[in-house]
Amino acid sequence: MPPATLNAAVAPFSAAAASRRADTTPLTLSLVEQIAARLSERIVGGDYAPAQRIMEQAVADEFQVSRGPVREALRLLEKDGLVTILARRGALVTQLSIDEVREIFDIRAMLNGLRDRAIAEDTERTRHLPLLEKEVATLTRLARDAEQGDAYVEAVARLNRTLGQMLRNRRLKAILDSLALQTLRYSQLGLSTPQRRKQSVQHWQKLLKAIREGNGVEAERIARQRVNDSRDAAIARLQEAKNKRNQGGKKAA
Amino acid sequence: MPPATLNAAVAPFSAAAASRRADTTPLTLSLVEQIAARLSERIVGGDYAPAQRIMEQAVADEFQVSRGPVREALRLLEKDGLVTILARRGALVTQLSIDEVREIFDIRAMLNGLRDRAIAEDTERTRHLPLLEKEVATLTRLARDAEQGDAYVEAVARLNRTLGQMLRNRRLKAILDSLALQTLRYSQLGLSTPQRRKQSVQHWQKLLKAIREGNGVEAERIARQRVNDSRDAAIARLQEAKNKRNQGGKKAA
């Protein structure tokens, strides 16, 4: 049988794997990677709830493949922290505790610092600078309008993608992508108010300036500050939600 | 058939997976994890040469299992960067370019900085301090003796394991373990001369002091410096070896 192909188009799953094979032209994702990408979308998108069990046969039936590739895809997702595999009990959608979210943000702060410093110190950065300028300008415009919350979040994501493309260190990019995926559900919590967006856009403007001037140390400092701010805002929101849940639970009981 | 068990005892493979199941009794590694651990040992230990092809059936025959678990194990190793899987061509032992080694060391510098800062700022660090003091003392003693090169390298590895155990951030530990595994072959290059060991032991002494005093910023600074020094020494050695190879190649041709 020819290697089955899933109907829908899917985004590349493993940036690390994709970049490492850049020389041998992937073009078509392997079945395992396609399944992993689809499941990944669902988990990040919230179609599967945290702690929900993902059963191999169900996924296999739905995608019309056998359980083998599904098992391998789930193993990939486990390495990315999106599911947790328990022996003889299968895969569960990973549920992060508040502490774990904080831990991931701490790692991201360091590695975003490395990323932005590397970009600022890259002598070829000028090639991408115009695009960067334009995206920060868009950000600035969107931040002024209190109604443009979702658009702002999307613009920040696009800016981060651009920075990822400017980054030479492929392995760093892969790790950052993986960590970003794990906390996607929580990252946006930090940009929920116009006030926070104001502060956010200032960070980006300062980062752009540091990159423009080739000031790596400053770029790193700003990046760390920015991610730490996101972390604190996200944690505060999560803590709020948790307290509310607990109170509600007590009232019900 | 009962789940086959590989004869030899193996070290835990995936720190992330192991720690995430801490509540559900790991105790026995799954077959896939055992295979991954065995193959990992071989790759890191140099039993498989870089760029060497690892064939599924051969591994399956040797461990007396079928190809299914072997395939899953290879996928895990790919996520850890130890092998590179090419579509329809199987798994190759990853061969790192000098640039890639540098990239990994850059990431390790940042994350070791985070690790040591977190340890220094952990209020419960005093619980482990005596052991840390003892290990740095051992290091100091070994560094005096020019003959104790291997013992010194081993002692540094043990010290790093201890620091890993002091670390609360499990995900950071998992990433660090994975990166360390990938560069194990190169890390020791930095400690090859008594002079470098002298410098190394000074770093560790200063780190210990910073941890003792709870000075997280200083601990981070030292850690980054230390890894960057290792990086530069390792890169220099690799560059040397590469030049020699090229010259030898030219002479032969």
Place this chain on the structure above:
DNA sequence: GTCAAGAAGATTGTTGACAATCCTACAAAA
């Protein structure tokens, strides 16, 4: 002697089936 084309073998990608284990529901005893 070098290079291209084709056939044979080897290897991966995928599948369906079976065995071992786990979960659930229900019944029996304390």
Place this chain on the structure above:
DNA sequence: TTTTGTAGGATTGTCAACAATCTTCTTGAC
């Protein structure tokens, strides 16, 4: 009422076999 024990079904873990692709070797032409 709560706990314990026990079937039955459901799910994972593993395997062996087949199809598609890749690699290598041979053959032939220039």
